[in-house]
Amino acid sequence: MIALPSSARAVIIGGGISGCSVAYHLARLGWTDIVLLERKRLTSGTTWHAAGLVGQLRASQNMTRLAKYSADLYTRLEAETGLATGFRQCGSITTALTTERREEIFRQASMARAFGVEVRELSPQEVGDLYPHLNLEGVVAGVHLPKDGQADPANIALALAKGARSRGALIAEGVKVTGVTRAEGRVTGVDWAQGDETGHIAADMVVNCGGMWGRDLAAQSGVTLPLHACEHFYIVTEAIEGLTELPVLRVPDECAYYKTDAGKMLLGAFEPVAKPWGMGGIPESFEFDQLPEDFDHFEPILEKATARMPLLARAGIHTFFNGPESFTPDDRYYLGEAPELRGYWVAAGYNSIGIASSGGAGMALAQWMEDGEPPFDLWEVDIRRAQPFQRNRRYLRERVTETLGLLYADHFPYRQPATARGVRRSPLHEHLKARGAVFGEAAGWERANWFARDGQEREYRYSWGRQNWFDNQREEHMALRTGVGLLDMSSFGKIRVEGPGALPFLQRICAGQIDVAVGLIVYTPMLNRQGGIESDLTVTRLSETAFLLVVPGATLQRDLAWLRRHLRDDLAVITDVTAAEAVLPLMGPKARDVLAAVSPNNFSKVAFPFGTAQEIEIGLGLARAHRVTYVGELGWELYVSTDQAAHVWETLVEAGEPLGLRLCGLHAMDSCRIEKAYRHWGHDITDEDHVLEAGLGFTVKTAKGDFIGREAVLRKREAGLSRRLVQFRLTDPRPLLFHNEPILRDGHIVGQLSSGNYGHALGGAVGLGYVPCMVRGETGAEMMASRYQIEVAGCLVDAEPSLTAMYDPKGERVRA
Structure with a gap:
């Protein structure tokens, strides 16, 4: 037994690839008093049976940055540690069997170019040239990423562990953490057991890399870590004569992926309805284990696969494997310091992309622990996005039946989850539902995204083109612009x-x-x-x-x-x-008329100016009216106690009917805000975006005295901007923008859109995105003098740029 210290700077719990990566990267930063504790043996949970696919392209620039870092790390790790990682950049191909999927993968290819990932769109014949064993029937297109690869997951983890040990980290197997101790809202260390021996390690930081054990471990400390294990299936064939190394192949329309290894073929699946596992907890004895075979569950995938890859029909099955992996409610992993407990860090919930993600995630978390802040925007995977209710195990079990399959489902814009819905509802939910609301989900909240007309189906029909609610959005959008609309934003x-x-x-x-x-x-x-x-x-x-x-x-x-x-x-x-309060935004040129019909208060421009709040009478109740807007029109957000919300809503709707009041959803609010160039946190503005470069310098008051970030603002003012947030409108009214479409300046990719929607009042798709200055301090006029285009699924579309809002640039309508 290794002698364990009585104290350490950090204790890492879990010896899979995630824990080994965190230990390795902390050690690289010079942390020597690190202890990693593994309950059984390194890699014995999920890492050892992972398929080992290493793809570089992710849904955002920073997630791609992390995946590319992983690939680079695995390339050099063998030379550094002397342990073979099995990493080979054999490339990957994704095929499309439908026109919608072609649109998706071509948009992903455009995004890859913006992120600096080598990519090439393929015709069906070119797919066949690169993958000669593939039956091309139904294949309409493909995308090739030549620097993707595959690796040996267990060996990567062991190489990371060796690299950590060589720099002073202590890694102990067979030691179970029985609890994390705390005092005054902070971690103080861990209790451990090894056989009959027990002990305690005092520590300032603890990192939960417990994988599918991580949720229950976190719950012991009051930390929310929403993940749940699911069964994950693959088969490995007997050796196939003449089978050479080929790119990793993904056929998402058939829920399948293929990889070759030592003359054998591995076929894996992300089936549409997954099988959750371990509802009552993971068995204490679980180590290098697999779950019982379920051939009936896998058979539909295999049937399609043998038609798509005829050589499978001639090959014997060497291994039918079923192993558990952890999945999260939104298919994104968790990283960062838990909001409930200082010093409690998390790196877990990798949704079957742990091998591709752990290298970069370990680097980012180690840097975060070192500096006290993330090295760049990591909101997509930030543990602070988790909602307390999501620790509910029934919720997790129901949701992960869907999220596993969503990895290979069509990633349509505005796609909403179908499972575990209805947890958080506004007090007006049933009123909105009765009037045709079609709901989406955000942070568990059910929010009215659009309103169906009488006789119209009340559900999404997803597409990369104009979806079935496009005209509804336009009508709601124009009601806010020309009349009056009522929204429900109680989820604020x-x-x-x-x-x-x-x-x-x-x-x-x-x-x-x-x-x-x-x-x-x-x-x-x-x-x-x-x-x-x-x-x-x-x-x-x-x-x-x-x-x-x-x-x-x-x-x-x-x-x-x-x-x-x-x-x-x-x-x-x-x-x-x-x-405690519902929020009812009443917006549009006729908003004042509606309020005047239901309240004795004075809503004139003089009596109730923009940027002020007053208590008002409304109907038989009271509300606090805030004269602000996120749609760029005259209007008020009405804050109403939840017990009076239904009455106030009914009063407004009744009074508004003669004035043409329309119920509006979040899709219309978003299209209005993007016309007005209002920023959306998490897309257009993040912790990585400087406030001045985001065009929000008017919100910063350096003269008031010291505040966090003041010196950085003063430095940037002195040095000049290196990039600016620009609004774009496509001159062709047909294409649609969502986000991440490449921005071209004078024919060269310079960035990508941070958000996009259709500007119904402006007559075309509108997006926001950062454009680097040619030289520091480049003037706005110089930036606007260039020619701009946006790449949409491989096609270049001319775009009109603006540094000020294209809609109502002087804000006259807001202050009317």
Whole structure:
């Protein structure tokens, strides 16, 4: 037995590829007092039976950055450690059997070019040239990524472990962590057991790399880690004479992937309806184990595969494998420090892409632990996106039956999950449902995305073209622009900060001037030390000592964690009051007329100016009206206690009918906001985007005194901008934009769109994206003088650029 120390800087729990990568990268940063504890033997959970596919292209630039890092790491790891990783850049091919899938993979190819990944679109014949064993019947296109590869997962993990040990890390097998200890909201160490022996290691940081054990381990410490194991199937054939090394092949329309290895063929599946496993917990004895065969479950995949790959029909099956892997509710893994417990870090839930992801994830997490902040925007995988209710095991079991299959399903824009729905509902949910609402989900909230007409089907028909709700969105969009629309945004996160220290606290963490008169609303970011945008919010001063912060529903847990992290000794209390109030945005040129019909209050421009909040009477009740907008029109957000929400909604709808009031959904709100060039946190603005380069310098008040990020703002003002956020409108009204489409400046790719939607009032698709300056401090006029195009599924479309909002650039309609 290895002698375990009594203390360490960090203890890593779990000896799969994730834990080994974190240990390796912390050791590379010079951390020597690291301990990795593995309950059985290294790789014995999931890593040992992974298929070992290493693809570089992911759904965003930073996820691609991490996957590319993994591939580069595995290439050099063998030379560094002397252990063979089996990594071969044999390339990969993805095929399309439908025109919709062709659109998807061609859009992915465009995205790859924007991210600097080598890629080539293929005709069916070119697919056959690269993969001669493939039956090309029904194949309409393909995409080839020549630098993708495959590897030996267990050997990679062992090489990472050896590299960590050589730099001073201690790795102990056969040691089970029985608990994580804590005090005053912080981790203090771990308790462990090895046979009959027990002990404790004091530590400032603990990293949960427990894979499918990670959820229950986290729950012991009150940490939410929503993941669930599912059965994952593949077969390996007997040796096939003449079978040479070929690219990894994915046929997502048949839920299958293929890889060759030592003259054998591996066929794996991501079936549409998965089999959750381990609902009652993972057996204590589980080690290098596999689950019982279920040939009936796998047979539909195999039947299609033998038709697609005829050589399989002639090959014997050497291995039928069924092993568990962990999946998450949104098919994205978890990284970062848990918001519930300082010093408790997570790297888990890899959704069957752990080999491709763990190299980069380990690097990013180690750097995050070293610096106290992520090395770049990692919101997609940030543990702070997890919602507390998602620790519910029934919810997880139901959701992961779907998410495994979604890996190979068509990744249509606006696709909504079908399972485990209805958990979080607005008090107006049934009212909206009765009026034709079609709901989407965000952070568990059911939100009305669009409203069906009488007789129209109330469900999505997904496509890469104009979906079945496109005309509904246009009508709702134009109602907001020309008449009046009513939305339900009760999902907004609402945080009260109050107490004698509330004002100085908010002044320190907000970039805007918060010391304003009672009743004023301040639009402000919260910045990090680099001037990146940690949060995008409004702060309303309710009294001398009480403030209401309104944030996106999806970022509520993240924003609460940021606030609490920086509270220090301030005499202030932070309270999540999201469920206490419904929010009804009433927007459009006729909004004032509707309110005048239901309230005796004065809504004139003078009595109720933009950027202010007042309590109003409405119908028989009361509400707090905020004169702000996210659609770019005259309007008010009405904050109503949940018990009065139904009454206020009914009152508004009845009064609005003679004025043509229309119920509107989130799709229309988003298309309106993008016409107005309003930023969306997580897409257009993130913690990696400097507030000045995002075009939000007007929200920053450096003259007020010190605040987080102030020095970075002053430095950037002095040095000049290196890029700017630009709005684009396609001159051809037919193509659609979503996000990540490449931006070309004078014929060269310079970036990609951060968001996109259809601008119904502007007559074409509209997007936002960052464009680098040719030289630091390049003027706006010089930037606008170039020719811009957007690449849409391989086709170049001319685009009109603008540094100011194309719709109502002076904000006259908002302040009417």
